[in-house]
Amino acid sequence: MSRVRGIGAALPERVVTNHDLEAIVDTTDEWIVGRTGIRERHIAGDGEFTSHLAERAARKALASAGCEPCEIDLIIVATATPDHTFPATAVVVQDLLGITGGVAFDVGAACSGFVFAMATADALISVGSARRALVIGAETFSRILDWDDRTTCVLFGDGAGAVVLESTADGADAGASKPRGVIAHAMRSDGSHRDKLYVDGGPSTTQTSGFLRMRGQEVFRFAVQATVDVVEDVFTRAGMTADDIDWFVPHQANKRIIDASARKLGIASEKVVLTVAEHGNTSAASIPLALDRAVSDGRIKQGDIVLLEALGGGFTWGAAIVRW
Numbered sequence: 001m002s003r004v005r006g007i008g009a010a011l012p013e014r015v016v017t018n019h020d021l022e023a024i025v026d027t028t029d030e031w032i033v034g035r036t037g038i039r040e041r042h043i044a045g046d047g048e049f050t051s052h053l054a055e056r057a058a059r060k061a062l063a064s065a066g067c068e069p070c071e072i073d074l075i076i077v078a079t080a081t082p083d084h085t086f087p088a089t090a091v092v093v094q095d096l097l098g099i100t101g102g103v104a105f106d107v108g109a110a111c112s113g114f115v116f117a118m119a120t121a122d123a124l125i126s127v128g129s130a131r132r133a134l135v136i137g138a139e140t141f142s143r144i145l146d147w148d149d150r151t152t153c154v155l156f157g158d159g160a161g162a163v164v165l166e167s168t169a170d171g172a173d174a175g176a177s178k179p180r181g182v183i184a185h186a187m188r189s190d191g192s193h194r195d196k197l198y199v200d201g202g203p204s205t206t207q208t209s210g211f212l213r214m215r216g217q218e219v220f221r222f223a224v225q226a227t228v229d230v231v232e233d234v235f236t237r238a239g240m241t242a243d244d245i246d247w248f249v250p251h252q253a254n255k256r257i258i259d260a261s262a263r264k265l266g267i268a269s270e271k272v273v274l275t276v277a278e279h280g281n282t283s284a285a286s287i288p289l290a291l292d293r294a295v296s297d298g299r300i301k302q303g304d305i306v307l308l309e310a311l312g313g314g315f316t317w318g319a320a321i322v323r324w
């Protein structure tokens with residue numbers, strides 16, 4: 001089993017408001033807020049890469065965990081906007097942190113990436129393949145947006161979040177009736193939906209990095225039911241119900257999707273952590289950014305039961321329950 005020992009986040013300095021976007025595409029603050037809940041997003045500066053945001057978030061997570069980089073033997077970066085096709089952004093982050101041992105690789109599951117990366121790290125730690133991991137969600141989606149397409153460019157932002165996940169085998173929680181740690185996870189994918197949310201380029205197809213394309217209404221329709229299904233699965237695996245949840249930290253794509261999912265799951269709105277207004281959709285970074293916010297402001301405390309959930313291009317979707 002693994003437990004969260006530290007958390008950190010990083011956002012680019014530049015903030016772009018909905019009003020700023022009114023000058024770029026045919027849109028209004030009223031439309032964006034009404035349809036999505038988004039008011040502003042952070043956009044990476046020139047020369048600011050996914051790896052830079054990931055490194056900043058990782059350093060903060062290490063500091064909050066009281067760990068040195070050399071104590072990390074696994075780095076997983078969930079991203080759909082890597083610095084390069086290869087090497088993996090995780091390897092770049094490993095080097096930026098001065099780590100030369102252990103293993104580092106990326107997970108590509110679009111907006112579900114952080115949940116998938118956390119489940120992967122937990123599984124590797126649980127079988128003894130790693131002791132202490134940095135699990136990072138980091139994106140610069142601004143680089144794959146078609147800034148002439150008002151249906152997508154208003155929705156996304158850049159950022160990164162990271163957690164330090166470590167083995168519970170040290171016995172620190174020994175004897176605790178409710179030990180901290182990752183309790184359960186569930187993951188799904190269904191590639192028959194891959195034409196609904198995708199990037200229209202790639203090294204093997206167009207030799208370009210391409211732009212994000214989305215059939216928004218179809219994604220919206222699928223998202224609510226799929227996420228409710230996978231959360232019910234993770235409840236069953238954990239032997240829990242919605243009543244056991246202290247905090248719901250969903251992927252931050254659209255406030256309407258979050259509200260509808262929480263309502264269907266029977267989770268009270270006071271338990272829902274929302275950052276979509278200030279961050280927009282930061283894909284794999286959105287959950288750790290939201291977690292960091294709720295930990296920093298004192299809402300999420302040690303021992304709380306936290307439910308994570310996301311859906312992304314593929315489709316991929318998943319959920320995890322953690323005793324913080």
Ligand code: UT7
Nearest residue numbers: 027028031035111150151154216217219220253254311312
């Ligand atoms: O992170 C992965 C998961 N992604 C998601 O979960 C996104 C899921 N989808 C959504 O969140 C919503 O479908 C959107 C926010 C993308 C769109 O909201 P919607 O309520 O589904 O709007 P729509 O696509 O049906 O568009 C309604 C109207 C259209 O005009 P007409 O055809 O009714 O005249 C669009 O052309 O809104 C128009 N529109 C805009 N108007 C002003 C589309 N984008 C904009 C815009 N500003 N930016």
